[in-house]
Amino acid sequence: MTSEPLFLCRVDDIGEGGSIGVAPDHRGRDRVLLVRQGQAIYGYINNCPHYDRAPLGWKKDAFLSGDQTRIMCAAHGALFTITDGLCELGPCLGQRLTPVALVITECEVFGLDIPEFAYGRSTQQSSGAAA
Numbered sequence: 001m002t003s004e005p006l007f008l009c010r011v012d013d014i015g016e017g018g019s020i021g022v023a024p025d026h027r028g029r030d031r032v033l034l035v036r037q038g039q040a041i042y043g044y045i046n047n048c049p050h051y052d053r054a055p056l057g058w059k060k061d062a063f064l065s066g067d068q069t070r071i072m073c074a075a076h077g078a079l080f081t082i083t084d085g086l087c088e089l090g091p092c093l094g095q096r097l098t099p100v101a102l103v104i105t106e107c108e109v110f111g112l113d114i115p116e117f118a119y120g121r122s123t124q125q126s127s128g129a130a131a
């Protein structure tokens with residue numbers, strides 16, 4: 001874990017009402033997902049609480065339900081609130097996504113205290129669904 005703010009992306013990289021995945025070390029799989037709603041941006045570790053370290057997206061940058069009101073896990077369809085990562089429907093009902101503290105400047109997004117397992121270099125690859 002690093003306490004230094006870590007550049008994740010530019011604000012404009014996330015479309016309004018959209019989501020993207022980013023790799024904190026800028027290589028390997030996207031281990032953090034970001035969702036933008038107006039001026040607010042929410043960040044979570046890209047791991048589903050239902051299955052250890054299974055990534056949520058069904059393709060690159062696709063982390064939302066069809067109506068874009070929830071974060072969705074592609075593996076078994078769990079739905080999470082965007083604002084707090086709580087699972088409202090699915091096999092991990094009541095569990096939460098792991099939040100990533102963000103520092104958002106006028107045009108850039110930084111992550112704080114991202115856990116070591118969210119980096120590609122010291123973790124095992126998940127055998128879950130692809131992100």
Ligand code: FES
Nearest residue numbers: 048050073075076
């Ligand atoms: S792995 Fe996410 S709902 Fe099962």
